Amino acid sequence: MIDLTEHQQQVESAVAFIRSRISEPFEVLIQLGTGLGELARAMQVDCSLNYADIPYFPEATVASHAGNLVVGTLAGKRTAILQGRFHYYEGYTAREVAFPVRVLALLGASTAIITNAGGGLNPTFQPGNIMVLNDHINLLGDNPLRGPNIDAWGPRFPDLSTPYDPELSQLTMKLASRLGLEEVVSGTYVCVPGPSLETPAETRFLRMIGADAVGMSSVPEILVALHAGMRVLGLSVVANVNDPDHFQPILIDDIITAASRAEPRLQQLIVQILAELTP
Template identity: 80%
Template sequence: MIDIDRHRHEVETAVAFLRERISAPPEVLIQLGTGLGELVRAMEVECTLAYEAIPHFPRSTVTSHAGNLVIGRLAGKRAAILQGRFHCYEGYSAREVAFPIRVLALLGAKTAIITNASGGLNPAFQPGTIMVLNDHLNLLGDNPLRGPNVDAWGVRFPDLSTPYAPELRDLALSLAERLHRAEVTSGTYVCIPGPSLETPAETRFLRLIGADAVGMSSVPEILVALHAGLRVLGLSVVANVNDPDHFQPILLDDIIAAARRAEPRLQQLIIHILAELTP
């Protein structure tokens, strides 16, 4: 049984810790995924805190995730950047994975931009495609909202008929057109547990059920953001595309390298989104 009183105490302790160390709450939280940690270079940084310095934050064990919370201003907006994330395959529950999102929502964030690197399932995609999420499939077998609900944080049964804010999706796609970014498109993301990568049969199955890209993250964080009432924009960098009939080995180092090659384009898109973001 989930000890909801303990969880609530840990969240509130982390919120109080951060509130004492920042000058104003963030308007936007941005979570950066595998190979996508360099956005902070464009930021006017107020403070940087390692995850291990924040009470009750999980510890990131993936080498491509820096593990820092960076707070400051980006494109004129107060922002909190999560430089790296946690995954269920590291041994965390979905609730633990989404812990930082809950903390930043209670700290005052109203908009969440969640990014990740994924594998392409849609044969029309190319490596380096940036997919604006319009829907998702949760195949993790866990949900961060499982267990007793804290009514002050959100409703027991949150509506997910429109999980990704239409105005943010439209803004991202229109900006991509104005920036002449033909590689930006939209699609459905599927989250699997990992850490093993997909077999050819699994790839066929995921295509069959309507997924355009597959990854091992983001959905727990998105669910908590939605539960907390935040507007959510999901952006996925498609690092590779595999044909299940001519399957090629998938190596994590290749995924990270591909994500880093696409990172400058993703950064540019996020900065332009923030510059035009309205409350």
């Protein structure tokens, strides 16, 4: 059984620590995934904290995940950026993976922009596409909301009929068109445990169940953000697209490289979203 009292105390300790070090609250939370850690360079930074210094934050162990919480102003909005995340395949539970999002929700964030790098499943996609999530499938076998519920944090059974905020998604597609980013698409994201990459048969199965892109992250954080009542926008950089009938090797270094190439376009899009974001 999950020790809810201990978990609540850990979250509240992290909340108090961060609150004592920021000058103003923030309204937007942005989580940056594999190969997508540079957005903070565009921010007017007030405070940067290493995850290792924040009480009870897990340790970031994956390459390209810097492990910093950066707070400041971006495109006129008070913003907290999570440079890097934790993953189920690192040995963390879904609750531990989503710990930072729970903390930042309690610090006042009302909008979450969750990004990742994934593999394309939709045969019409191309490497470098940015997919706006319109739905997801959770195949982790774990859920960060499992166990006793803290009613003050959110409902026991959160509704997921519209997991991704329609207004944010529509704004993103409109801005992509305005910016000439024709490679921005939309689709369903499936989260798998990893760390092994998909076999041809698994790729075929994931296509059959309706997924357009696959990755090993984001869903635990998204579930906690929704539980906390936040508006959520999900963005996945499609690093590669594999045809299960003509399968090619998938190398994690290639995924990081492809995500890094797409990062300037993703950064441009996120900055414009923030500039037009309404409370």
